[in-house]
Amino acid sequence: MKMVAASKLRRAQTAAESARPFAERMERMLGTLAGSLAGQSGAPRMLAGTGKDDVQLIVMVTADRGLCGGFNSSIVRNVKQLAGQLLKEGKTVKILPVGRKGREQIRRDFGPHLIEGFEGLGRKGISFAEADQVATRITQLFDENEFDVCTVVYNRFQSAIAQVVTRQQLIPFPVPAEGPVKADAAAKALYEFEPSEEDILNSLLPRNLAVQIFRSILESQASEQGARMTAMDNATRNAGDMINGLTIKYNRSRQAQITKELIEIISGAEAL
Amino acid sequence: MADKIKFELVSPAKLLISSPVDMVIVPGTEGDFGALAQHAPMITTVRPGVIDVHDGGKVSNRIFVAGGFAEVNEERITVLAEEALPVADITHDMYSARLQAAKEALADAKTDGARIAAEQLLSIAQAMQAAAPRH
Structure with missing residues (x-):
């Protein structure tokens, strides 16, 4: 199983890495656009938010399958902590689980907060269309005023043995205030927009949502395989140790049995 | 021949094309436009249609895209397409x-x-x- 996970990991990792250029370029484009619109009253709701943060939606990305160490539990623990904290602040929390394991684990404590989620996505490597389904659903919920702020919690792939639980706010989209986008400020003024900035943003923001979801699922899948590989490696090693221990025990008791039988025969012969 | 423009076609799954070309004709929402080097910076939405890549005096590549976004500046044109496939494969x-x-x-x-x-x-x-x- 370790070998299987290792080969799957390689594939998932390649997928996650090849998805990065799109997300990066989209971010750059969005940064340019958002920067030129920031602070204006006409900004779309996905960017500006609803003006409140009363209802919080948490998208929880976990695996569909277990046997991958602390992979699912660490996400669930993080979501529980976040949800608990938000509830304490008097906010309403909704949890949208992506992946079967996460839903099962969180149902006991936060059952009433769960809304219908997704399962079995990308069994053979996720496609963008599948991620788009998730995004469409989130957009739909947002349009129906079901929540104000959306955060995704997923495992970001760092290396085969390290996954980082990451929280990322999706709605309202956080405008990157500093960094490389700022450097483009001079060029920003020169950009022409066709059609208008608002129109582009209105179609770009939902796309961006889909891309961010896509990326988080890809990262999560790569992490899952990494976690499983480590877990299975540990399991194999542990099983090896146990086999060694048990073999010694077996031999000892076998010898004890033989010795006992010999003693019985000898003492029987002596009695005659 | 004038300078070349760097053409990047990216789909969510991967970077499909990244190469310098002479000219790219993109089906923008408000009309097709050709992007050569030194094009004025602009951002536009793309409608479903065909991107013509001109290189070496002829159309070197024709790619169908199902909509997306294009960002043009002096050095490069980046097309973000959700779906893209060569016209010949349709x-x-x-x-x-x-x-x-x-x-x-x-x-x-x-x-x-x-x-x-x-x-x-x-x-x-x-x-x-x-x-x-x-x-």
């Missing part, structure tokens, strides 16, 4: 199945949102049909 089955599915979706659509989504699918399928190579 088959009759591919677009007729899509046309069919889109028409059914349109007929079933009850809400405005669903209708808009179905119309979008239909326009993608129609653009695909128009782009398909003639037999």
Whole structure:
């Protein structure tokens, strides 16, 4: 199983890495656009938010399958902590689980907060269309005023043995205030927009949502395989140790049995 | 020959093309436009259609895209496409199945949102049909 996970990991990792250029370029484009619109009253709701943060939606990305160490539990623990904290602040929390394991684990404590989620996505490597389904659903919920702020919690792939639980706010989209986008400020003024900035943003923001979801699922899948590989490696090693221990025990008791039988025969012969 | 422009075509799954070319013709929402080097910076949405890549005095590549976004500046043009495939690979089955599915979706659509989504699918399928190579 370790070998299987290792080969799957390689594939998932390649997928996650090849998805990065799109997300990066989209971010750059969005940064340019958002920067030129920031602070204006006409900004779309996905960017500006609803003006409140009363209802919080948490998208929880976990695996569909277990046997991958602390992979699912660490996400669930993080979501529980976040949800608990938000509830304490008097906010309403909704949890949208992506992946079967996460839903099962969180149902006991936060059952009433769960809304219908997704399962079995990308069994053979996720496609963008599948991620788009998730995004469409989130957009739909947002349009129906079901929540104000959306955060995704997923495992970001760092290396085969390290996954980082990451929280990322999706709605309202956080405008990157500093960094490389700022450097483009001079060029920003020169950009022409066709059609208008608002129109582009209105179609770009939902796309961006889909891309961010896509990326988080890809990262999560790569992490899952990494976690499983480590877990299975540990399991194999542990099983090896146990086999060694048990073999010694077996031999000892076998010898004890033989010795006992010999003693019985000898003492029987002596009695005659 | 003038300077070349760097053409990048990116789909969510991967970076499809990244190479310097002479000119790229992109189907923008408000009309097709050609991007050469030293183009004024602009950002536009892309409608379903065909991107013509001109290089070495001829059309070197024709790619069908199902909509997306394009960012142009002096050195490069970046097209973010959700779906992209070479025109030569489009088959009759591919677009007729899509046309069919889109028409059914349109007929079933009850809400405005669903209708808009179905119309979008239909326009993608129609653009695909128009782009398909003639037999």
